[in-house]
Amino acid sequence: xxxxxxxxxxxxxxxxxxxxxxxxxxxxxxxxxxxxxxxxxxxxxxxxxxxxxxxxxxxxxxxxxxxxxxxxxxxxxxxxxxxxxxxxxxxxxxxxxxxxxxxxxxxxxxxxxxxxxxxxxxxxxxxxxxxxxxxxxxxxxxxxxxxxxxxxxxxxxxxxxxxxxxxxxxxxxxxxxxxxxxxxxxxxxxxxxxxxxxxxxxxxxxxxxxxxxxxxxxxxxxxxxxxxxx
Amino acid sequence: xxxxxxxxxxxxxxxxxxxxxxxxxxxxxxxxxxxxxxxxxxxxxxxxxxxxxxxxxxxxxxxxxxxxxxxxxxxxxxxx
Numbered sequence: 001x002x003x004x005x006x007x008x009x010x011x012x013x014x015x016x017x018x019x020x021x022x023x024x025x026x027x028x029x030x031x032x033x034x035x036x037x038x039x040x041x042x043x044x045x046x047x048x049x050x051x052x053x054x055x056x057x058x059x060x061x062x063x064x065x066x067x068x069x070x071x072x073x074x075x076x077x078x079x080x081x082x083x084x085x086x087x088x089x090x091x092x093x094x095x096x097x098x099x100x101x102x103x104x105x106x107x108x109x110x111x112x113x114x115x116x117x118x119x120x121x122x123x124x125x126x127x128x129x130x131x132x133x134x135x136x137x138x139x140x141x142x143x144x145x146x147x148x149x150x151x152x153x154x155x156x157x158x159x160x161x162x163x164x165x166x167x168x169x170x171x172x173x174x175x176x177x178x179x180x181x182x183x184x185x186x187x188x189x190x191x192x193x194x195x196x197x198x199x200x201x202x203x204x205x206x207x208x209x210x211x212x213x214x215x216x217x218x219x220x221x222x223x224x225x226x227x228x229x230x
Numbered sequence: 231x232x233x234x235x236x237x238x239x240x241x242x243x244x245x246x247x248x249x250x251x252x253x254x255x256x257x258x259x260x261x262x263x264x265x266x267x268x269x270x271x272x273x274x275x276x277x278x279x280x281x282x283x284x285x286x287x288x289x290x291x292x293x294x295x296x297x298x299x300x301x302x303x304x305x306x307x308x309x310x
Contacts, residue, residue, distance in 0.1 A: 057296070058298055061295065061298065062295075065294070094298065099300075101298055101301055103243075103301065104246050104247060105246070106244065107246070108246050108247070108250055146244075148244070148300075149300070182244070182246075
């Protein structure tokens with residue numbers, strides 16, 4: 001598995017996600033946003049978390065138009081994997097890789113806390129190391145994580161099983177109380193129709209070592225590496 | 231040539247920032263405020279004097295970057 005982690009001006013989780021990928025056995029290259037090509041043989045493009053361009057205009061809006069995003073869109077169109085985490089999810093939506101948009105949290109507060117997610121399905125390249133319906137313990141840190149889409153898009157996401165993760169309690173129950181930001185249907189992450197693009201607000205890369213409180217995030221990176229090997 | 235692009239949230243899109251501003255206006259005792267919706271204004275200087283070309287360029291600017299048409303509408307005004 002060859003991963004390319006893109007660094008935009010203001011990305012700050014590129015190092016952490018690279019560590020998580022290496023731990024799972026991936027080779028990682030760091031790629032600058034102004035480059036126009038991905039390294040040869042790239043299997044996975046990662047849009048990391050952070051505050052690209054200081055969240056100017058809209059979160060992810062300017063990064064979503066960076067040169068490297070043309071190559072990323074072409075990679076996704078060929079069926080290549082693209083993983084957008086937090087600001088990377090916002091960038092993926094702004095770049096047209098995923099539908100909908102992330103807007104200001106409904107309660108207007110930046111949330112930074114541990115958060116359980118329900119894994120909706122485990123037959124995708126990103127979740128095969130988890131069980132369907134499993135509650136995983138990761139964390140969130142965002143001010144604009146409130147996922148919205150028009151009714152038709154939402155119906156399509158639900159109808160085609162493209163919701164990857166939902167905010168849930170520790171038992172995996174998807175409740176209004178477990179929704180930290182007002183996202184429609186507690187959506188924390190979504191897939192593209194081919195399941196090769198995943199965007200999610202939570203940070204699985206934070207929870208990969210028991211030294212810092214948990215390892216539930218590892219499964220996502222291990223899933224990807226084993227999906228490539230399969 | 232000067233132009234102004236105004237980007238506003240579509241009807242029905244939740245605007246928590248507008249709501250917070252509305253609450254603050256009410257707490258200041260400003261009377262008669264029914265609701266507030268927050269938007270963005272871009273003042274743009276354009277070279278050339280062809281209004282139709284400017285309109286085309288600004289429309290592209292809005293569709294490609296200035297507005298996210300999932301949630302926002304835009305209005306273009308071209309001045310002298």
